Amino acid sequence: MVGITDITSIKALTIAWQKFSRGKKSRKDVTAYQRNLQANLMKLHHVLQNGSYTHHPYERFTIFDPKQRQIHKATVTDRIVHQAIVSAIEPLFEKRFIYDSYSCRVDKGTHAGVLRLQSFLRKASRNNTQKVYVLKCDIRKYFASIDHEILLDLIAQRVQDETILELVRAILLSQGRETGRGIPLGNITSQLFANVYLHEFDWFMKHTLQVKYYIRYCDDFVIVSTDKEYLENLIEPIQVFLQSALGLDLHPHKVTIRPWYQGIDFLGTIIKPQAMILRTKTNKRLLTRVDDNNLSSYLGMCGHVNGYRLSNTLKNIAWVRDNQKY
Secondary structure, three states: OOOHHHHHOHHHHHHHHHHHHOOOOOOHHHHHHHHOHHHHHHHHHHHHHOOOOOOOOOEEEEEEOOOEEEEEEOOHHHHHHHHHHHHHHHHHHHOOOOOOEOOOOOOOOHHHHHHHHHHHHHHHOOOOOOOOEEEEEEEOOHHHHOEHHHHHHHHHOOOOOHHHHHHHHHHHHOOOOOOOEOOOOOOHHHHHHHHHHHHHHHHHHHHHOOOOOEEEEOOEEEEEEOOHHHHHHHHHHHHHHHHHHHOOOEOOOOOEEEEHHHOEEEOOEEEOOOOEEEOHHHHHHHHHHOOOOOHHHHHHHHHOOOOHHHHHHHHHHHHHHHHOOO
16 A cells, blocks of 8 residues: 555655656756755645645647647646656556556657567568558547546555545646546656556456457557458457447547558558668658757667668758758
8 A cells, every 4th residue: 555654755755856857957947946945845745744735737838749739737846746646656557557558668668669569560470471460549539538537446446545546636637627537748647647547458458359469559559460350350349448448439540450561650660571660750850850969869769760871861961950050
């Protein structure tokens, strides 16, 4: 059981601050909070212990990466609370998650997910000696559709501490109070909550439908099989479960079945039998944005695929743009 002192103590809040602020201390709001760090943490400690904590409004802004998304930025105080909650309860859920869930988990991520799909394709096709297909699905407006009561119930099944549950409820009500749905993009808690919510679906896929080659990254998931009809017949039970158990829907225009030889678009990478390349839109975005500051990161992306030519092009463009500054 997670106890109240685990999350409201000065020690726990200090650790949460250290984790949250790592790599962010040059930002204005974080710098301002740090100037009176001990006093701010003591004040937070008191309001958490006496039950008077309330979540502050978000700062909202829009990003285009590549599609338009609205991000909700919480105050530093709230983000420390978010981090403290995640640090306390994530281990309870992490040990239950299936191996092939790759979003926002240690030693997982997009590159690991792509490599895992590539290995599934090779195994199912017996090293490309059999025709193999991939069912690829996307959940429609996933973060905006998460039901607060369902999520809270799933968390309460593993966390019995009422103080933590009240804090979780406060975070949920900070977005979508009127509808009882939705968690904000931008919170570290949302990353964990998203995995907790769809773990029920992962369990259904692996243990009820007994799907062998299944990978999920947030609201995108893929299934590999040599039997196209088998994949077609999975779509209805998947949709029924998502609607009945979680109040979710598949995106009607993002359910596809493709043979491997045509290329499988997953997590920004096109996986083909003989090569892996970056998605065309990703290529264009890199070429448009590359400069001396992000070049090493972009070259790292190219290193995970067959990107030798793209790497050289990015180096040349970054060199030209850097010299144009002077």
